[in-house]
Each structure stands twice: as C-alpha cells, then as structure tokens.
Amino acid sequence: MNIPVASYFILSTLLFFIGVYGFVARKNLISILMSIELILNAVNINFVAANRYILPNLNVDKPLMEGYIYTLFVIAIAAAETAVAISIIINVYRQHKNIDAKSINELKH
Amino acid sequence: MDYTNFLFMNHEISLVVVMVLVLLTDLIFGDKNKKLCQYAALGLFLAHTVLGLYLGHISDMGNSSPEVFADMYITSDMHILVKNILNIGTFLVFMFAFRWNTTENKEHSSEFYFLTLSTLLGMYLMVSSGHFLLFYIGLETASIPLATLVAFNKKQKESAEAAAKYVLTAAFSSGVMLFGISMLYVSCNGSLYFNDILEAFDKQPLQIMAFACFIAGIGFKLSLVPFHSWTADTYQGAPTAVTAYLSVISKGAAAFALFCIIGKAFAYAPEVWKNILWWLIVITITIGNLFAIRQTNMKRFMAFSSISQAGYIMLGVAAGSALGMSSLVYYVLIYLFTNLAAFGVISSIENETGKLNRDDYDGLYETNPKLALVMMLAMFSLGGIPPFAGCFSKLFIFISVFEQKEYLLVFIALLNTVISLYYYLLVVKAMFIKDPKNPIATFKSDNMTRVGLIICTICMIVLGFISGLYQYIESISF
Numbered sequence: 001m002n003i004p005v006a007s008y009f010i011l012s013t014l015l016f017f018i019g020v021y022g023f024v025a026r027k028n029l030i031s032i033l034m035s036i037e038l039i040l041n042a043v044n045i046n047f048v049a050a051n052r053y054i055l056p057n058l059n060v061d062k063p064l065m066e067g068y069i070y071t072l073f074v075i076a077i078a079a080a081e082t083a084v085a086i087s088i089i090i091n092v093y094r095q096h097k098n099i100d101a102k103s104i105n106e107l108k109h
Numbered sequence: 110m111d112y113t114n115f116l117f118m119n120h121e122i123s124l125v126v127v128m129v130l131v132l133l134t135d136l137i138f139g140d141k142n143k144k145l146c147q148y149a150a151l152g153l154f155l156a157h158t159v160l161g162l163y164l165g166h167i168s169d170m171g172n173s174s175p176e177v178f179a180d181m182y183i184t185s186d187m188h189i190l191v192k193n194i195l196n197i198g199t200f201l202v203f204m205f206a207f208r209w210n211t212t213e214n215k216e217h218s219s220e221f222y223f224l225t226l227s228t229l230l231g232m233y234l235m236v237s238s239g240h241f242l243l244f245y246i247g248l249e250t251a252s253i254p255l256a257t258l259v260a261f262n263k264k265q266k267e268s269a270e271a272a273a274k275y276v277l278t279a280a281f282s283s284g285v286m287l288f289g290i291s292m293l294y295v296s297c298n299g300s301l302y303f304n305d306i307l308e309a310f311d312k313q314p315l316q317i318m319a320f321a322c323f324i325a326g327i328g329f330k331l332s333l334v335p336f337h338s339w340t341a342d343t344y345q346g347a348p349t350a351v352t353a354y355l356s357v358i359s360k361g362a363a364a365f366a367l368f369c370i371i372g373k374a375f376a377y378a379p380e381v382w383k384n385i386l387w388w389l390i391v392i393t394i395t396i397g398n399l400f401a402i403r404q405t406n407m408k409r410f411m412a413f414s415s416i417s418q419a420g421y422i423m424l425g426v427a428a429g430s431a432l433g434m435s436s437l438v439y440y441v442l443i444y445l446f447t448n449l450a451a452f453g454v455i456s457s458i459e460n461e462t463g464k465l466n467r468d469d470y471d472g473l474y475e476t477n478p479k480l481a482l483v484m485m486l487a488m489f490s491l492g493g494i495p496p497f498a499g500c501f502s503k504l505f506i507f508i509s510v511f512e513q514k515e516y517l518l519v520f521i522a523l524l525n526t527v528i529s530l531y532y533y534l535l536v537v538k539a540m541f542i543k544d545p546k547n548p549i550a551t552f553k554s555d556n557m558t559r560v561g562l563i564i565c566t567i568c569m570i571v572l573g574f575i576s577g578l579y580q581y582i583e584s585i586s587f
Contacts, residue, residue, distance in 0.1 A: 016288055019284070020285075023277075023281050029273060029277070032277055033277065033280075036277070036280045036281055036284055039281070039284035039285070039287075039288065040284050040287065042288060043284065043287040043288050043290075043291050046288070046291035046292070046294075046295065047291050047294060050291070050294055050295040050299070051299070054295060054299070055298070055299035064299050066242075066294070066299060066300065066301060067294060067299065069242070070241075070242055070290075070291075070294070070301070073242060073245070073246065074245075074287060077245070077246070077249045077253075080249070080253055081249065081253055081276075081280050081283075084253050084256055084257060084276060085256070085276045085277065085280060087257075088256060088257075088260050088269065088272045088273050088276050089273060091260060091263060091269045091272070092269045092270065092272075092273045094269075095264075095265070095266045095269045095270075096266060096269070096270070104270050104273065105270075106266050106267050106270055106346075107267055107270055107271060107341075107342040107345050107346050108342070
C-alpha cells in the first residue's frame with residue numbers, strides 16, 4: 001500500500017491543532033497535559049516523516065539522521081516534562097482538592 | 110574523538126562539578142547540619158563564579174570563535190561574559206534567599222540550590238547553542254526544574270497553582286516552538302544547524318510560518334505580550350527568590366539566546382523578523398506598563414514591570430547589529446542589579462512581616478530608612494532617571510535602535526518610559542510621602558541580604574559611570 005507523503009503532514013497538522021484546541025478548551029489539568037502530548041506527537045510525526053520521505057539518505061556513508069535523533073530527544077524530554085507536570089498536578093490536587101482549571105483561581109487581581 | 114573540545118566548556122564543567130558536590134554534601138552532612146550544607150553550596154558557587162571571571166577568555170586560546178563539537182556548541186568572549194553575568198545574578202539571588210533557606214525552607218535548602226544550578230546549566234547550553242537540538246535541550250533543562258522551583262512552597266495553595274500554570278504554559282510553548290522547528294527542518298534541506306539555516310532560509314511561506322511559531326515559543330519564555338498571561342500569576346505565587354530568578358536570569362539568558370539565533374540563522378532575512386519584533390516590542394512595552402499601573406501586590410507589580418523591561422531588552426534584538434548586542438548585554442547587566450535590589454527589599458520585608466502590598470510600604474522611610482533608600486534607587490534606576498545606571502543602559506539601547514533608523518519605535522519606547530516613571534514613583538511616594546497607618550516595624554535584615562543589597566546599590570550607582578565596562582562589552586560583541 002502506498003501512502004502519499006502529504007498525508008503524514010496533514011495528520012500531524014491535524015494533531016497539532018487538536019492539541020492547541022484541547023489546551024485552550026479543556027478544563028481538567030490532566031486533559032490539558034494530554035493535549036500538550038498531542039502537540040509533541042505531531043512534532044514527532046513531522047520530523048520522522050520528513051526525514052524518511054522528503055530527505056532520504058542520499059549518502060550511504062553519511063546518512064542524514066537529524067530528524068530521527070531529534071525525535072528521540074523530544075520523546076525523552078517530553079517524558080521528563082510530563083513527570084514534573086503530573087507531580088505538580090498531584091500537589092495542586094492536595095492543596096485544592098480539585099484539578100479543574102476553572103476552580104483554581106486563587107491568584108488574580 | 111577530540112577531547113580538547115571539552116576545554117572550551119569550562120563553565121559548564123565547573124558548574125556540573127559544583128552541582129554534584131552540593132548533592133554530595135547534602136547526602137553526607139544533610140541529616141545533622143543543614144547550615145553547613147548551605148554554606149558549602151554558597152561557597153562552592155562563589156568559587157565557580159570567581160573562577161569563571163578569571164578563566165576562560167576564549168581569545169587567549171588562540172581562536173576567537175572556535176567551533177566546538179562540530180559546530181553544535183558555540184563559544185566566544187561574549188558568551189563567556191553572558192555566563193558570568195548569569196553567575197553573578199544567581200549568586201545574588203542565593204544571598205537574598207539565604208534567610209528563607211535557613212528558616213522556612215530549611216528542610217529542602219540543598220534541593221533549592223541543586224535545582225537552581227541545573228536551570229543555570231540549561232541556560233548556559235541555551236546561550237551557546239549552535240544547533241536547534243542543543244537549544245531545545247537547554248531550554249527544557251532550564252524550564253523543567255524552574256517549574257519545580259515555582260512549586261517549592263509545597264504547603265501553599267498559591268505556589269501549587271502558580272507552578273501548574275507555569276509548567277503547562279511552558280510545555281505548550283515549547284510544543285509550539287518545536288512545531289516551528291520541525292517545519293524549519295522540512296523547509297531548510299534537513300539541517301538544523303544555524304549556519305545551514307542561514308543559507309537555506311529564502312522566505313518560503315512555510316519557513317516564515319516556522320519562524321512565527323519559533324518566536325511564539327520563545328516569546329512565552331521572555332513573557333512578551335501576547336504570550337505573557339502566565340507571568341503575573343507565576344511571579345506572584347512563586348517563592349520570592351524564585352520570582353527574582355525568573356525575572357532576571359531566565360529572561361536575560363533567553364534574550365541573549367534569541368539574539369544569537371536571529372543573528373546567526375535568520376540574518377539574511379531581516380524584513381521577516383523586523384516587522385514581527387516591531388509589533389511585539391510596542392505592545393509588550395505598552396501593555397506591560399498599563400497593567401503595572403493598577404497592581405497593588407508588589408510581586409505582581411514587579412511582574413508587569415519586568416514584562417515591559419523585557420520589551421526594552423528586545424529593542425536590542427530588533428536593532429540586530431553589533432551595537433544592539435553590546436547594548437542588550439549591558440542592559441541585562443544593569444537590569445540584573447536593579448531588579449535584584451528591588452527583589453532583595455521585597456523579600457526581606459516579606460521574610461520579616463509577610464507583607465507584600467504596596468499600601469503596606471506606606472511610611473517605610475520613617476521606620477526602615479535604608480531599605481526605603483535602596484528601593485527608591487532601584488525604582489529610579491528601573492525608570493531610567495539619571496545619574497543611575499538604568500539611565501545609561503536605556504540610552505545605549507535607544508541609540509542602537511536609532512542607528513537602524515527605527516525612529517517611531519524609539520519614540521514609542523520613550524513615551525512608555527514616561528508612563529513607567531508614574532508607577533515606579535507610586536512606590537517611592539508610598540514609602541516617603543504617605544502617612545503610615547500601620548507602618549512596618551523597624552527591623553534588621555540578615556547579613557547576607559544586607560551584603561547583597563549593598564553590592565546591588567553600589568553597582569546601580571557606579572556601573573553607569575564606568576565607561577570601560579561598556580567599551581569592553583562593545584569590543585567583544587559581534
């Protein structure tokens with residue numbers, strides 16, 4: 001089966017904007033975090049698809065791998081970020097007994 | 110592999126050694142003697158700062174801008190100077206945080222030092238990156254531990270809320286920035302080295318979109334205006350030491366990194382970024398100022414003041430010339446001392462009485478004249494009243510933009526200086542003129558804070574007159 005290259009980018013753009021929408025519209029902190037993960041996955045698809053189909057290994061001795069490597073770093077850092085964010089959300093839950101973004105509004109003028 | 114490359118990374122290596130030693134002292138002595146760990150951390154970091162000032166002039170190594178690790182890591186005398194400035198600022202923050210670390214935060218003081226130093230390491234990497242991968246790693250190394258620092262008052266509702274806001278917006282902004290970088294990767298022939306992007310950037314629509322995403326991502330870090338909504342809440346909820354760190358160190362590092370990236374990767378397409386930056390700066394300065402007027406909480410007030418100051422720092426980026434770089438670094442240096450002086454006063458009053466509102470500062474001059482004097486100097490310097498250092502840094506940064514024939518931008522920035530004077534003087538008025546109903550009692554702040562405040566005050570008054578300093582910065586800017 002032959003998948004056209006453009007469909008990868010359509011998928012990643014869709015994922016990105018679903019993530020942006022979720023970040024803005026969702027009220028639960030965990031859902032917001034999940035939306036951010038969607039954005040990062042869109043980035044990963046972009047990198048990998050670009051590296052595989054648009055910039056294939058022209059030179060066998062010195063293949064271009066920047067996209068793949070970048071993806072690995074993004075995955076690792078996203079994991080670290082999620083761990084910190086989850087721990088902070090747990091702390092928010094302990095203090096506020098709630099993780100609804102609307103009801104966490106101590107700080108405002 | 111060529112191990113001599115590591116010689117150029119002496120700042121990073123020395124900082125990692127300090128971090129490991131801080132952890133080790135806490136592991137060995139932490140149970141019995143927390144105070145010893147604190148002094149060890151302070152002493153080690155002081156040693157690192159002094160060492161950084163003396164070691165590592167790149168030009169002495171025979172190569173003024175070496176390409177380390179296949180161009181991944183860039184260093185020069187300017188990068189070394191910026192790292193030294195960040196070091197000095199961090200040390201001042203540590204001094205102001207000493208009291209907090211010996212009382213409220215005694216249990217976790219070593220963690221505070223370790224996390225702050227790891228953000229500093231991230232900023233080092235961000236500043237001297239030559240590739241978007243290292244830039245991203247540096248940015249995240251700087252912002253993930255900062256989120257935990259914001260949440261440091263574990264038992265406080267405000268701190269938890271501020272941290273949640275910070276970590277979510279930081280993750281979102283780096284996601285947007287990464288999306289931009291991935292589009293840049295697609296459209297620039299599959300290389301993310303700044304040097305390769307410089308050649309490949311030919312203003313395709315995809316590239317311009319990628320650049321806009323990138324600016325949005327870093328705009329969050331710098332708290333430029335459309336992306337600033339996290340700033341006030343995070344600054345208010347975070348522990349005061351962390352607020353000071355956020356407002357000065359992380360902002361200065363991000364501004365310099367942005368300058369380097371724009372100067373290296375997008376230098377051939379100034380018409381693309383000049384327009385974006387023009388609008389960003391105008392709204393950042395104006396909105397920051399207008400919102401600062403109506404704040405009564407001092408930390409929130411400083412947050413909006415630092416938003417508008419970030420706009421002034423961005424003027425140096427908009428100039429985009431060697432003069433722009435030297436005036437940007439000079440501005441960051443002066444801003445560091447000035448803002449930290451203000452935060453030193455705020456944190457010492459908060460530690461003593463827990464009061465944070467501007468109304469609480471009424472009549473501060475009668476009870477605590479020295480603190481009021483330092484605060485007044487800081488406000489004058491932030492507002493740019495001569496002969497304090499803030500005036501000179503504003504002057505240089507305006508000159509650098511004026512040289513680029515951006516007259517309207519300079520005019521708007523000047524107008525905003527007048528507005529900013531109003532709210533800075535409101536604080537001075539509260540301290541000196543208003544009748545105190547419920548004045549803050551006379552108190553003596555601890556020695557560390559006092560030494561820090563004295564250093565800041567001297568630098569605020571004297572640095573503007575030391576012309577050699579600016580000449581040195583100018584001689585090494587590129």
